[in-house]
Amino acid sequence: MIFSRLLKIDWWLIMAILVLFIFSLTFLFGYNEHFFWRQLRWDILAIFIIFFAGFFNWQFILSQKWFIYFLYWLSISFLFVSLFSSPLVRGTSSWLKLGEWRFEPAELAKVALILLLASFFSRRHLEAWQTKNILISSFYALLPAVLIILQPDLGSAIVLISIWAGFLLMGKISRSKLLWGIIFLLILLVLGWNFFLRPYQKDRLIGFLFPDRDPLGINYHSLQAKIAIGSGGFFGKGFMGGTQSQFRFLPEAQADFIFAALVEEWGVLGGLIIILTFMMIIVRLIQIGERARNNSFKFICLGTVLSLAFQFFLNVGSNLAILPITGITFPFLSYGGSSLLTTAFLINIIQYIHLESS
Structure with missing residues (x-):
């Protein structure tokens, strides 16, 4: 029974998440092997959590x-x-x-x-x-x-x-x-x-409003991100070819600014693939929510969409210097375990919702 339920999970959602994992791991392998191996473990655990939606009766648990x-x-x-x-x-x-x-x-x-x-x-x-x-x-x-x-x-x-x-x-x-x-x-x-x-948070907001002020201080992060994105061109510099990340000019390239680092390596084309893949995740979550059998499940899908969408908006916006830097990571892409595993927990529930409404 569990095996048959696994075959019915939303594979489009799984594949989209795996694409983001591949982008993330490819960059981390060339950037820092320690980060790569740690993130690989988190990714495997996240996939394990997502796959085994059939083991939990979330209808009963959440009641x-x-x-x-x-x-x-x-x-x-x-x-x-x-x-x-x-x-x-x-x-x-x-x-x-x-x-x-x-x-x-x-x-x-x-x-x-x-x-x-x-x-x-x-x-x-x-x-x-x-x-x-x-x-x-x-x-x-x-x-x-x-x-x-x-x-x-x-x-x-x-x-x-x-x-x-x-x-x-x-x-x-x-x-x-x-x-x-x-x-x-x-x-x-x-x-x-x-x-x-805090003073540094105020400095970030002031720096966002005045982007030409203090390029070696409060605006250093956003300036390096813009250089990374701009220098990548349409096709990018290739694997491990990003000078801003490889030479450590771009701070937190593995986390807050991984989108800028990936665009430098894989260009605007790579950036568009990442954005479209993430949009596919959002669309699938919305579609599952629309088919959900009860209001509670619908609202869980809505809350997950809101959380992921706002994190994406804040992260990419700060990488493109159209929003202030807030320290928010890119879901499924940035290095780290806490955000990934808690998001995988939500996706597990949503896969259950998908199975129950199929």
Whole structure:
């Protein structure tokens, strides 16, 4: 039975993810073999998680509200622990160290928030615009978002708020409440600028507004990314031919700026293939969500689409210097295990949704 279910999983979704894995591993092999072997292990584990959707009865598991709330409050606990006891890594206290493995609680918070909001709105989708439901759902989103901002990790906090806002918009919120929401967002931005953002985060925003200022300081990252993308041309410089990444001019080429590094090696053509492949993943998730049998499953697909789309938008936007740098990685492409495995967990659930609706 399990084998027959495996044959019915969404292979287009699997193949698209594998294409991104190949791009990622090809670059990492030429960039840093240590990164390559570690990422290969994460990729294999992620595929294992995605493939074995047939082993879990997510219909039953997600009907247990205690499980969803447990996952949510577990992520909140991890965020508290990392905020107050974790050593700084790249200027943030957003990591928990478990032996040799470092885990980022913000990634678990994304999954927990998607499942919690999906459960919440699936029972209230016709009343999502009611003030009570807006306030309750905003608490669920703002609590982890504030803890993440304090770490500080602005990018992940933006993704969490965007997921919540997307759920509200899909719930057909009234125009008046939407206007109040925009006003509330502006107030949050003012408060964030004055009380939460660190000096280097403010410098990034100022550097984005004034791209010619301080090319060796606040705008160094974005300048090197633009050089990498521009020098790649249409067909690129070839495998290990990217001077910006190979000579280490491009910071975090394995993570935040892997898209720029890949475009330098494989050109605009390679960049378009990556973008179209990612768009294929988004389209498949939307199609699975449209066929889902219940509202909870539909909202899980929606939350996953919102999370992946906003991460893609923030990452590629910062690589192209059309958005400020937020430290968000490219899903399925950037080096790292926390984001990949938590996303694989969501894809596992979505594969189950696909199997149940087939």
